[in-house]
Amino acid sequence: MAEKLHGYGFETRMLHAGAQPDPITGARQTPIYQSSAYVFHDADHAASLFNLQTFGFIYSRLTNPTVAVLEERLASLEGGRGATCTASGHAAQILALFPLMEPGARFVASNRLYGGSVTQFSKTFQKFGWGCDFVDIDDLDAVKRAVNGETRALFCESLTNPAGIVADLEGLAKIAADAGCPLVVDNTIATPFLCRPIEWGATLVIHSTTKFLTGNGTVIGGAVVDSGGFDWSSSGRFKSLAAPEPAYHGLSFQETFGDLAFTTYSHAVSLRDLGPTLAPQNAFLTLLGIETLALRMERHCANAQKVAAFLAAHPAVAWVSYPGLPGSRYHALAQKYLPRGHGALFTIGLKGGYAAGAGLVEKVNLFSHLANIGDAKSLILHPASTTHRQLSEAQRSAAGAGDEVVRLSVGLETVDDLIADLKQALDALPA
Numbered sequence: 001m002a003e004k005l006h007g008y009g010f011e012t013r014m015l016h017a018g019a020q021p022d023p024i025t026g027a028r029q030t031p032i033y034q035s036s037a038y039v040f041h042d043a044d045h046a047a048s049l050f051n052l053q054t055f056g057f058i059y060s061r062l063t064n065p066t067v068a069v070l071e072e073r074l075a076s077l078e079g080g081r082g083a084t085c086t087a088s089g090h091a092a093q094i095l096a097l098f099p100l101m102e103p104g105a106r107f108v109a110s111n112r113l114y115g116g117s118v119t120q121f122s123k124t125f126q127k128f129g130w131g132c133d134f135v136d137i138d139d140l141d142a143v144k145r146a147v148n149g150e151t152r153a154l155f156c157e158s159l160t161n162p163a164g165i166v167a168d169l170e171g172l173a174k175i176a177a178d179a180g181c182p183l184v185v186d187n188t189i190a191t192p193f194l195c196r197p198i199e200w201g202a203t204l205v206i207h208s209t210t211k212f213l214t215g216n217g218t219v220i221g222g223a224v225v226d227s228g229g230f231d232w233s234s235s236g237r238f239k240s241l242a243a244p245e246p247a248y249h250g251l252s253f254q255e256t257f258g259d260l261a262f263t264t265y266s267h268a269v270s271l272r273d274l275g276p277t278l279a280p281q282n283a284f285l286t287l288l289g290i291e292t293l294a295l296r297m298e299r300h301c302a303n304a305q306k307v308a309a310f311l312a313a314h315p316a317v318a319w320v321s322y323p324g325l326p327g328s329r330y331h332a333l334a335q336k337y338l339p340r341g342h343g344a345l346f347t348i349g350l351k352g353g354y355a356a357g358a359g360l361v362e363k364v365n366l367f368s369h370l371a372n373i374g375d376a377k378s379l380i381l382h383p384a385s386t387t388h389r390q391l392s393e394a395q396r397s398a399a400g401a402g403d404e405v406v407r408l409s410v411g412l413e414t415v416d417d418l419i420a421d422l423k424q425a426l427d428a429l430p431a
C-alpha cells in the first residue's frame, strides 16, 4: 500500500501538504484569507481566469486560498488527484453526484448509510429527478444485480455511521468497474488515516469534515476527493464531464483538463451554480484539526476498543456492534481495510430496551448527550428517542436504530474514566 506519496509519509503530509510559509509575511500557519474577491492584474488576466486558462482566484464562491490548502491536503492524504471542499458533508454528496446525474438517471447506494444520507438520497434527490436504488452491500451478488450499464454511481460508507459495518471495498470497486460506473465512498468515519478507498479502487471519496477530520465539534464542512483515474468519456454516460458542457460555453472538461476534469468541473460549474462553498475560517479550523489526525485516531481507536470490550462483558448489554471485537462478523474485513484501528463509533443494544437506552444517556456524566460524532470529547445518543423519533418501530429496526440501540462516539479522555462513567450508569439502570 502506498504509505508514501511525493516521497513523504502520511504524518508529514498531514502537516505540510498544500501549504508553505506565506511568501510575503513569512506567516508559518496558513492564513485565513477572509476575502470575497481578488484583484485582476489587467483585462487579459481577468479573461484568461474566466476562460480557465490561468490558475488563480476570482471569487470565493468558486475558490479561496485557505480553502485551496485544505483541498490539496485532503487530496494528498487520500491519494487523490484533486479535491473540492463544500459547506457540509451533505453538500459534498450533492457535489459528488451532480456531474454524474441528470433527470431520470439512477445510482445504487448501500442500505447501511448515515440516516441523513438515506433521506437525502431517497426523498430530496427525487426533486432533481435522480433515482436511488438501495442494496445490501454485504451481499456482493445483490450489488452485482443492482448495478447495470445505465448506473451512474455505486455509493457506500467505508465504515458505517452508526453501526461500524465495514464495506468490502475491493469487491465493490470491481463490480463498479465492470459496470463502467465510479465507486463513491463516504470515508467520514474511517478518515484517510485508517482507510484510503482510492487504493482499493474507489473513484470519488467524500467526507463530512465536521467529524474526525476537524475533530473537535467546531465546524460543519465537507469535501469530495477525485482519484483522477476514471475515464468519463468511454461509456457516453457522463456527458457533463466528457461532452461539450453548455453551462461552460461548450467546454469539454475531460478533453481540456484530463485527470483534473472532475475537480475543475466541481469548482467552475458545481460550486459556481449550486453555491455550497466552505468558508475560509472553517477550512482553517479543519486544517488545524488535521495536523493531529494520526495521533487522535490512534487514541480514539485504542479507547474505543477498550470501551467496546468492557461493554460486551456488562450484564445490562445485549450486544456490541464494534468491528474491533473478535466476535464481530466484520472483524476480518476490518483487519483488511482498517489495519491501523477500527474506528471510534459504534452501537450497543441494551437488554432493557427503550427505557434503558433513554436512561443510559441521562445517567452518564462524561459522555455528552447530543447529535454529533467525531469530537475529541465522548458523545452518546439514543437514536429512537432523538434522530429516529419520526420513524416507525419497524423503520427504526431496519435502520439499525431499534429501541434498545445506543450510539457511542468514543473520545480522547482517560479511558478508565470513560469505563467508570458507563459502569455507574449501566449499574444504575433498573434490572
Ligand SMILES: *Cc1c(COP(=O)(O)O)cnc(C)c1O
Pocket: 088, 089, 090, 091, 114, 116, 117, 157, 160, 161, 186, 188, 189, 207, 208, 209, 210, 211, 220, 221, 222, 373
Ligand atoms: C455527518 C455525516 C454526513 C453528513 O455530514 P454533515 O457535515 O453533517 O452535512 C454524511 N455522512 C456521514 C457518514 C456522516 O457521519
